[in-house]
Amino acid sequence: MKSNLTFVEKGTRFLVNYSALIVLAVLIVVFGTLSPSAFFSLNNLQNIFVQASPGGVVALALTITMIVGEFDLSVGYMASLAGLLVFGFMVNHHDSFILSVFYSLGATSLLGLISGLIVSRLKVNAFIGTLGIGFVAVGIVYSFSNGALITGKTPHIVDTLGLGSIIKIQNLTLLWICCIAILWVVTERTPLGVHMRAIGGQARAAELVGLPVAKIRMWAFVCSAFLAGFGGIMLSMRLGSGQPNAGNGYLLDGFSATFLGRGFYRAGEFSVPGTVVGALILQVGYNGLAIIGMPTAAKYYFSGGTLVVALALGTIAGSYHFKLNDRKRKK
Amino acid sequence: MLAKNKNTRRMISACTAVIAAMGLSAGVTSQSQATTKTLGLIIFNGQDTFSQLAEKGILAAAKTNGWTVKTVDVAGSVDGANSAIQNFVSAKVNAIIATVVASTSLKSGLAQATKAGIPVVSQSGGLAPGIAGNVTSVNDVSNAAPLLDMAKVMGGKGRVLAFTFKPGLPCLLRENTLDSVMSKYPNITVTKSELPSDGHAAYAASTTAAWLQTNASYSGNLAVWACYDDPAVAAISSITASGKKAFVYGYNGSADALAAIKAGTMKGTVFFDPIATGKATFAAVLTSLKAGKKANLGTIAAPFTLITSANVATLLP
Amino acid sequence: MNSMTELILQLKNVSKKYVGLTALHPSDLDLYSGEILVILGSNGAGKSTLLKLMCGAESSDSGEVIFLGAQQKHWSVATSRSLGVEVVHQELAVVGELNPIENLYLGRELVVHKRWWPFLARRVMRKEGSDLLRSLGAQLSSLKGKTVELSGGQRQAVAIARAVGWGEKLIILDEPTAALGIAETAEVEQMIRTLRGRGLAVVLVTHRLDQAKNLADRVAVVRQGRIVGNFLKADIEVGKLAILITGEESASVV
Incomplete structure (x- = not known):
């Protein structure tokens, strides 16, 4: 597989395949230059990772559905629901931590199963189906707590998970890393992962070779809801309370991270490592802007700007591959 | 043989790039030290009129005392408020004011501020461990x-x-x-x-x-x-x-x-009076700094008036 | 046909009716190993119905399907596939986003069981997959890039190779060169000859007379839901075929 590309072409290809990583590196250099002592302190690096962790898990949830060619608008609400429920069970019902987590994730997984059935079996558009289930999740939040935050005495493990760390790495970050590792193995190193990508690529072709398209899509929604709930629980550990709408904002950040991720690992496609880089880009940006003391408006310019850039890069990466191959073919 | 395939190579290059970028930018600059005192201000809902005016009061009081203020509007996100406190701690501010957001939801942020010895004063967010004082008109x-x-x-x-x-x-x-x-x-x-x-x-x-x-x-x-x-x-x-x-x-x-x-x-x-409330909040910051690490001012009440048709003229010409 | 020839699939008196429309009148067709059978016909003549009956995608309203001498009561895609029948579909043969190796093994990946979960045996698949492609004379520019980045001919080669990898008895190709240029068509035609050489029964659905003439050991012409002609190689005349396809004496032959 010799490539007969010119230097410029090689350079362009590098830019396209690694665009997200380049953006991340540029951000690190810029903020590091502007405020080296604050930005590069161990404490701040820990902060960046721990702040990215709950949302990073929710972004992974979204990525799973995106890989199979669907999407899940309910992830933010699912995160809020699980985060609220876990405190509700611990504080109001005095359940153990493990049991509370089990109930909360059970609830979101069940809702995910319903989304999955609605979308994959009843063929309802994912946009409508998952939005509907998301509202159901909000409804459960309000009937469970009347919209109030839940706080009170909780088992010790909540503080340990939310605030503790092992060898300088915060526990929440470790949980994120575990999710990344497991999902990377499943999506990149198992037959299921190949099947998921095949379904996301060309569902009809996947069906013709006998893959259980509807079933895999359905389980993707369950997995997404489970992960979103897990991210929500991590968030509530971080907040020290169950908040009825704390996770809602993760939907949009999750989308940004997922799309930014198309500029890394599998250029032009969604992938677990790509989403991780995407989530870090957002968090480094938010953190850096806060540290150098930029006005609030800057954060929104950054959010909006990165989303647009992410989409543009993804599209460029996709179309660039075609052009390159046109050239190859003509040779 | 290190990089057996494209994806492994990408992972390795990702890590290398990040580390290189960190090293590069750490090398090219030196530390700068702030001489004036800095306040980190967290606005929970910047679209709320009262919050806007209270912010004005805080800014005015800070200016009079020669402080600079870094403001973050977290747009109703409690997670964002926690991150904001942590980021302010990283940025080594001298004190932090959190407005409106429930103090009981600021656990990880307050934990870091406490560890760093930076006082956090709440305006209308309630008391919680790690909050030096809560200035509130709500009683x-x-x-x-x-x-x-x-x-x-x-x-x-x-x-x-x-x-x-x-x-x-x-x-x-x-x-x-x-x-x-x-x-x-x-x-x-x-x-x-x-x-x-x-x-x-x-x-x-x-x-x-x-x-x-x-x-x-x-x-x-x-x-x-x-x-x-x-x-x-x-x-x-x-x-x-x-x-x-x-x-x-x-x-x-x-x-x-x-x-x-x-x-x-x-x-x-x-x-x-939102501006007076803002000023009172900043005053609480100064008090808590004087009181030192164990500052506990509790709830600080801000004055109020019931406005009806009878007395509205005193506020509106 | 040589002495090794074996009767693979027999369609006896099969037919298919859809609501208000007879797609195929009762017909007979036999498929032999080591033989390329070309099915010719214009659009809507009943070619694809015939193809679906062969692979079990549709069940016949009448008659019987006999595979290697055994009557098949429930002839479905799953059954036919398990017995070594593979179809190369015209459009959706491969998933563009996957690489050629992933496409070759899609749905039947080789795995290493690591106690709790099956992992892809990536190295084995790459080795065996590239050997298979090479043995069929397919030359791919890359095995690691996305399949969509390959040329049309190379993509078709991947699709055919997959069919060969799993179809041990019968390969059915639906218009495999419809979207290809001259050079690429020649490559794919060469691959099809290789399949015959391997002793497989090959069915090629096409509307190109020249291709039929080039490749076929036997030609079946379908028109208006009936098999109107069944010729051995020696009897193939392009002019006669054209008339059978269109049903008109004056049909021009290109």
Whole structure:
């Protein structure tokens, strides 16, 4: 597989395949230059990772559905629901931590199963189906707590998970890393992962070779809801309370991270490592802007700007591959 | 042989790039030391009029004392508020003010601020471990003032539509006061409506219209109470449109509410001087710094006035 | 046909009716190993119905399907596939986003069981997959890039190779060169000859007379839901075929 590309072409290809990583590196250099002592302190690096962790898990949830060619608008609400429920069970019902987590994730997984059935079996558009289930999740939040935050005495493990760390790495970050590792193995190193990508690529072709398209899509929604709930629980550990709408904002950040991720690992496609880089880009940006003391408006310019850039890069990466191959073919 | 395939190579290059970028930028610059003191200010809801004015008060007080202020509007995100505190700690500010956001939800942020010895003063967010003091206009007396006036003008009987918002602490406390005050008026029926997480005004307007519709044939006293002014003011248009009469009450004394009271479409609100509250909050910061690490100022009350048609002229020319 | 020839699939008196439309009148067709059978016909003549009956995508309203001498009561895609029948579909043969190796093994990946979960045996698949492609004479520019980045001919080669990898008895190709240029068509035609050389029964559905003439050991012409002609190689005349396809004496032959 010799490539007969010119230097410029090689350079362009590098830019396209690694665009997200380049953006991340540029951000690190810029903020590091502007405020080296604050930005590069161990404490701040820990902060960046721990702040990215709950949302990073929710972004992974979204990525799973995106890989199979669907999407899940309910992830933010699912995160809020699980985060609220876990405190509700611990504080109001005095359940153990493990049991509370089990109930909360059970609830979101069940809702995910319903989304999955609605979308994959009843063929309802994912946009409508998952939005509907998301509202159901909000409804459960309000009937469970009347919209109030839940706080009170909780088992010790909540503080340990939310605030503790092992060898300088915060526990929440470790949980994120575990999710990344497991999902990377499943999506990149198992037959299921190949099947998921095949379904996301060309569902009809996947069906013709006998893959259980509807079933895999359905389980993707369950997995997404489970992960979103897990991210929500991590968030509530971080907040020290169950908040009825704390996770809602993760939907949009999750989308940004997922799309930014198309500029890394599998250029032009969604992938677990790509989403991780995407989530870090957002968090480094938010953190850096806060540290150098930029006005609030800057954060929104950054959010909006990165989303647009992410989409543009993804599209460029996709179309660039075609052009390159046109050239190859003509040779 | 190190990089066996494309993806492994990408992972390795990812790590290399990040480490290289860190090293590069760490090398090219040197530390700079701030001479003036810096305040980290967290605005929970920058679209709220009271928050905007309180921010003005804080900024003015900080300027007088020669402080610089870094402001972050977290747009209602508690997670964002925690991150903001942590980022302020990284940026080595001297003190932090968190407005409105419930202090009990700032666990990881407060943990870091405490560890770094940076005092966090809350404005209207309540007390929690790690909060040096809470400056609040929300207390039982001010909460009850419009409710008592409402019960009086209704003659102790009628129907009330109450807009509540549990995620906001002042609203939650006022709702508690609503419950306790109204329990003494058995002839007043209260219908609660919880405001959604956003779009309060539109929600209040449409809910009021619907509520008036269901009470179209009711001839007794009607009133609309909201835990802050904006939904109350939004309800007025629906009341006017329906042709029914209803007493409208709110809190904060926003410009819109004061104008409505002057016009006679709104019955009452509680006025907190937001700028004075902001200044008081900054004063609490200075006090807590003087008090040192173990500063515990508790709840600091900000003054209030119940505004009705009788005294609105003192605020509006 | 040589002495090794074996009767693979027999369609006896099969037919298919859809609501208000007879797609195929009762017909007979036999498929032999080591033989390329070309099915010719214009659009809507009943070619694809015949193809679906062969692979079990549709069940016949009448008659019987006999595979290697055994009557098949439930002839479905799953059954036919398990017995070594593979179809190369015209459009959706491969998933563009996957690489050629992933496409070759899609749905039947080789795995290493690591106690709790099956992992892809990536190295084995790459080795065996590239051997298979090479043995069929397919030259791919890359085995690691996305399949969509390959040329049309190379993509078709991947699709055919997959069919060969799993179809041990019968390969059915639906218009495999419809979207290809001259050079690429020649490559794919060469691959099809290789399949015959391996002793497989090959069915090629096409509307190109020249291709039929080039490749076929036998030609079946379908028109208006009937098999109107069944010729051995020696009897193939392009002019005669054209008339059978269109049903008109004056049909022009290109």
